[in-house]
Amino acid sequence: MTPAELKNAVRAAVAASVDNGELAVAVPDEVGVERPKVKDHGDYATNIALQLAKPAGLPPRRVAELLATRLRESDGIDSVEIAGPGFLNIRLSGDALGQVAKQVLIAGASYGTNDRFAGESVNLEFVSANPTGPIHIGGVRWAAVGDALARLLQASGAKVTREYYFNDHGGQIDRFARSLLAAARKEPSPEDGYGGAYVDEIAQRVTEQVPDVLEQHDPQEVFRERGVALMFEEIKASLHDFGVDFDVYFHENALHESGAVERAVARLRALGHIYEKDGAVWLRTTEFGDDKDRVVIKSDGDPAYISGDLAYYLDKRERGFDRVVIMLGADHHGYIGRMMAMCAAFGDTPGVNLEILIGQLVNLVRDGEPLKMSKRAGTVITLEDLVEAIGVDAARYALARSSADSQLDIDLDAWSRQTSDNPVWYVQYAATRAASVLRNAGDLGFTVDHDADLSLLTHPRENDLLLALAEFPAVVATAAELREPHRVARYLEEKVAKSAQRFWDDCQVLPKGDAPAEPTTAPRLLLWKATRTVLENGLGMLGVTAPERM
């Protein structure tokens, strides 16, 4: 019996009591069932009686008694106790819990998927770093978290498009081009230009592609075009090596060249949210909660930066996305007000059609001191610096295991150590132990038998592990719904890997030496297979590998 099935049973008990006239309440759509912190409180607990007591006009314990009586008659429930103010503590029968392992095997790679976002089309935009340098550490957090979120939403039934906004229109590109030109001429970088060894590298490569570039009549334009292209290819390659690939790379230039900006402004004008002042064109965002109105077309006739955002949002909606999600760094949180106002100005619902997630800053720490210098990028710490220090798996896991709402320090020494103070190793170690049991079983001629007698899984360690595996689909759904992939990482560490390690220690699976198989051999093997499946699926959602051996 899974938690979802148990919820249905509890809800059915409520419905039955209502039908019978014992409870005068509306049957809730969803009832909560949780794992109690204290083991004595059973396998699962629900506070539904406390919640229904007030509307029913009955004491909580009286409601609890009514529900307990009915629940005790349900299949798969061993006992129901009323505790404290009116909690229902539920214990499952051994076989009902054991069936979870079998269900994991049957579902296989799809175990953990759910239909929370079925039928929804979601556009996730993240990283979107400017092609003026290697991808910096701020963008890396979203590379890991955003990609994990994409996987979680997909696992929850959504149709997800990963999108990267290629900011190739504004003045920072000109500064980059001037920096490349200066480097090629062996001159110092301009005051407002870009520094770092990579500028010299890119300038060098452009010069190799176009040997006479400095003799051309507009060399800066050559450096701009080719330098940006090279930089962008490099960014794509680093992200690919990091396990992150985008479905759409969208060019800001396209919005300006196609007339999309003008169309977006015209649309807003028709809706009555545009006015002119001081020779510029303004969007009345204050009408929708922003703290000041925003210039859309500058007095010199050039579109302001936000006009690209207007057109880009409209374009995404016209491409059919129900939800447009944008993930930004903490230094961009000031955009939320104007973006949400813009969304409302188009007649959409902020928070539903447009969602903006803010990730706080990440520091790389070595010897207790924040890293300040990068080999290639000067004072900007890059994706390469991180991966070089601790590897892709540790990097992705370290970034994905903490809430994006909090600033994060990544201790490079701890995460590069191949010991137990490195959380990703702990989870991967559990996964390799599962693999090794299955491998050794195969060598001994045992196969995983789907018809194994799961009622023999009565050891407390087995019980705990089964309960942990049963939680997975709900963890995935919650993580997707709250946009918090770190819940999956914590679950894998604290619930699955922990329970699996304890199971390993206390429950020998394979017979020793030449001894014949024990009755528990087959069900335990099946439990290991289910555990391996959950660890693989869970790590997979974070973009981390589950090795066969370490």
Add this chain to the structure above:
RNA sequence: GCGCCCAUAGCUCAGCUGGAUAGAGCAGCCGCCUUCUAAGCGGCAGGUCGCAGGUUCGACCCCUGCUGGGCGCGCCA
């Protein structure tokens, strides 16, 4: 001045959106390898959940005000 995020064990962080005795990992101390990976497991110790009020049967969680830290408030992009 205004706004966003954060504050929980010595350190790094969870806490399932109001429930039972606040949880992990590391660091510290004590145990466990005569067969599936000891990169592990068990135990001990460690807390005024930043401070002060409020809301209610019940608050780490919600509200208000402080304190401290990070980041922002352009006709830049």
